[in-house]
Amino acid sequence: MQKRIRHLFPRLGSMVQLAQLRMEWKLIIVFVSLLIIPISLLSYYSYRTYRDSVQDHTAAYVQQVSKEMANRLDEYIQDMEKLSTIPAYVEEIKENLELSNRYYESLRDESAKIPSPSPSITPSSLDIRQRIESSINFLNNIKEDTTSVYLFDQYGNAYYRYKSGVRQDIDKRYAVWKRAVERDKGLPALIPTEEVINNTNRRNYLFSVVREVFNNAYEPIGLVVVDANMASFERLVKDMDAVTRGKTFIINNEDIVIYDSDRAFMTRKIEEGHWLQRGRESQGSFLEKVEGGDSLVVYSISERSGWRVVITVPLDQLTQGVERTREFTLFATLLTIGLALAISIFLSFALTRSLRKLVVLMKSVQQGNLDVRFPVTSQDEAGRLGNQFNRMIDRIRHLIEENTRIGERKKEAELHALQSQINPHFIYNTLESIRMTAEFNDDDEVADMTEILGKLLRYSITDKKEFVQMEDELEHLRNYMKLQEFRYPGRFQLTIEPYEKFETLRMLKLTVQPIVENAILHGMNPSRKMIVSVSFAKSGEDVVMVIQDNGTGMNPETLEKLRRTLSSAEGSPKDKRSIGLRNVNERLKLYYGGSYGLEVYSVEGKGTEVHVRLHRSTE
DSSP states (O other), X not given: XXXXXXXXXXXXXXXXXXXXXXXXXXXXXXXXXXXXXXXXXXXXXXXXXXXXXXXXXXHXXXXXXXXXXXXXXXXXXXXXXXXXXXXXXXXXXXXXXXXXXXXXXXXHHHHTTOOOSSOOOOOOHHHHHHHHHHHHHHHHTTSTTEEXXXXXXXXXXXXXXXXXXXXXXXXXXXXXXXXXXXXXXXXXXXXXXXXXXXXXXXXXXXXXXXXXXXXXXXXXXXXXXXXXXXXXXXXXXXXXXXXXXXXXXXXXXXXXXXXXXXXXXXXXXXXXXXXXXXXXXXXEEEEXXXXXXXXXXXXXXXXXXXXXXXXXXXXXXXXXXXXXXXXXXXXXXXXXXXXXXXXHHHHHHHXXXXXXXXXXXXXXXXXXXXXXXXXXXOSSHHHHHHHHHHHHHHHHHHHHHHHHHHHHHHHHHHHHHHHHTSOHHHHHXXXXXXXXXXXXXXXXXXXXXXXXXXXXXXXXXXXXXXXXXXXXXXXXXXXXXXXXXXXXXXXXXXXXXXXXXXXXXXXXSSSHHHHHHHHHHHHOOTTSOEEEEEEXXXXXXXXXXXXXXXXXXXXXXXXXXXXXXXHSSSOOTTOGGGHHHHHHHHHHHHHHOTTOEEEEEEETTTEEEEEEEEEGGGO
């Protein structure tokens, strides 16, 4: 026991002595221990194992890549199938397809002279096409890699919207698609790659997902066809082929080539006995002579579609550079040992000098001096630490200045709030007196104007709620436009599109009226009636309110100046044109976030359009 204690104390003494060494010598010891010795051992071991493991590692890597490509192919096809299910959940699409079926069924009955059971007024074929194709425009933009989406009614009438071209063989392919979905009995049918010529005479290679569309009674009412290209996989394959110097193939379970790097086998069925027919397990690899040279062939089979991803890697690319690697490893080891020893001594002193300087500056900051700067002379760890220190000091100064500005703005806001509360009831009572006097004198117009003005002031001043129902905000806009009609009879027309879908939406008070007021003040054209329209559209999870007028509009310079003013936190106080818009925009950003606010579009001589993005969470 005593011997063990005596052996223990020398070790503890050595550790204490090591801990008391200066930082420079500690770093030198660490560099020697962690760099020079391991580099020598690892260099020798790496050369011995590199030659034996390169082929196995490459096969495993390519196997993983092929599996990942198969999984991505599954995900891609699944996305296409999900896209094809959307019409089954959109009532508007199903209603319009049934409308198309009834329309063409009535035409068939008329040609057969079969009387209709009850005459009714039906839309024209042009109206039906516009309705369905407006829905297709929505489907086309859901996924980037879709080429086109087509909808068919039960009589084979095609509906589509141009995206990146429309195939010319729609009528010929409809029968094939129809048979495919009938064969799969309600499941989505996967159509192999085809060479397609679109309406611009451009050739594309596409594969398609076809699905029947059913109504709520589970009766077939049409087909949906989603054309998809291989653009995303082609980018991945090009990067893979650039590394392996080989080729990549995608083959379906009928031995038809869906994709190949050279497009030499594209859309063709593989001949009997060809090496591409080998490999029927879920994944694996084998050696094969490809184009006159030995290659490692790795494959994986997609679990969902049964398609095979086959990747070839020439063997000469695997063993290339092994001997050069041996010679380079020996030279690099000797050179690295010498450089590591010299650099470790230099860096140990250089790093500690920077750290000592940083410690001195931090003590100065603790005493309240924020005017210090760390001199950054390099981009190593010490330099990056110095940069972060300087950024921290700048951030502290910025926060102090920001807190000062916030305090000043808060005081100004409180002052304005106090000023706005100076007896508003006096204004209401005065307006009520004026209205009663006008009615007593049979001046109905003045009485109505006074009553509307009272409503506007009461909505703007009295109600302390920040959020109001959309109907209240639009009613405030209507009152404002009525007041303008008294001022300029027959000069304005307000149009508000139906908004039943968004009537539960709550929005910031005084959002719409300042925008319309700005349009009237700066955009009214004396030569024609000014029409102001308000419409609504859904954008993802948000709602966009569009306020449009047919006023004088803005030239590009004025529009760009206005956009810069809206994008900046503080506008110029001299810019009276944008005070109302800037106020609304800043309030929206403060409540909802920086991605919300106003977007302004204008054409000189034609009018201006303002988009107000609102958050659906306020419903």
